[in-house]
Amino acid sequence: MSSTGVRPVLYRDGTPVPFITAWSGEHMPSQPVAEVCRRGGTGLGFVDEQIHVDRQYGALWVRMPAVRTGQPELRAVHALRQRQAMSRLLCQMCGGPTVGIRDDERTLFLMGAAGGHPICEGERTSSPPVHPVCARLAVENCPRLRRGWAAALVSYTPVWGVQGVMYSPKTLEPEPDVSVSFMDARRLRWVLASRLLVTLEGVTAVNDLDALCEDSEFTEMV
Template sequence: MTDSSPIRPVQYRDGRPVPHITAWSREQVPPQPLAVIHGHGGRGLGFEDEVSHIDRHYDVPWMRMPATRGGHPRYENVHALRQRQAMSRLLCQMCGGPTLGTRRDERSLFLVASAGGRPIADGELTTSPPTHAVCARLALEHCPPLRRRGWAAALVEHTPVWGVSGLLYHPQSLEPVPTADVSGMHRISFTDDRSLRWTLAARLIIALEGVTAVTDLDVLSDEGTAVARGSR
């Protein structure tokens, strides 16, 4: 592998690959010093000690979370910063390397959990970043839930940002607004300015447009790239 390869070594723990966007036990979410602030659009949610270029992205306050990767991986948790960077830059969710330019047709490969293997629909929303073909195969090899519960993959032409997933707060009490979603988070479109200004974002959501289903990952290759294997 050369330094210019977009496919990076995947980190392993106890013989199992750890996705780039996975949160580790030393990256626990600290208390969030939230407050009502007055910005150019009026009242909204912010931090008491907010530094706008660090705490605010897409004009939304983003959940603070250390990025230290220590302890043990918490596979069920996603790191807020690494997920946002992977979505906005189209980085591989497994290795963290760029996926743009790895295919001649300039499409991006997406692999998502899907009950019963339901295909990805055109226009579908997702918080799962793209992946390289070799990294997608690695995920299926080592992730029993994907094989057991089902998965879907697709090559996607366009990935416009749609909104965020996060905690929604009441404008008066600043108490969290309940949701029926098992994640405890609300999905807020960037067109919903009223809700957006009271949201603490934890995930970036994109739409998948120009979708071509992929049912066999073995037929795909990462064109013009070298394959990197991480140390175990």
């Protein structure tokens, strides 16, 4: 790993594969959920739960192999790598750290914005940060981003909550996906999380990725 934090991006058939992408060899096994009693009341758990592995941020997380085998499924996100990237501020493209690179300690975020909508102050996202050069690579290769993108340098990214499947406390049947704040302990107990969400604070829009890459001095790393 270089001092810039940028790592080589993985390619498959000439296409760059983001670090957070799920692969066909990483299909989720069955999730043996049950009602369990823990501090604070009853909630969702695994029959054979390992607390230090299955729970993070007070939430139960989906189980998913992390082997990066088979074929990349570019529309799917790997739950563990997304959580690692978001919690550690790793680049969603290469997996390298994005902190400590800029003198002002700000981090770049990139999102699809077909309608031209900018990234807003206080916006919540499950999309991890990205290095400037990796952002440019993503814009050049991702069909969604080619339809429009928004980027911003962000000063602070406090964790907000999780996205995942809510289970009925009465029937343990899965219900539609939800986003739940860590402040909502009652609902959080019944969610099987698959994404970590953060809030973006201190947002400054970025319109020129090329200029940002030149300032960053690591355009040769991918």
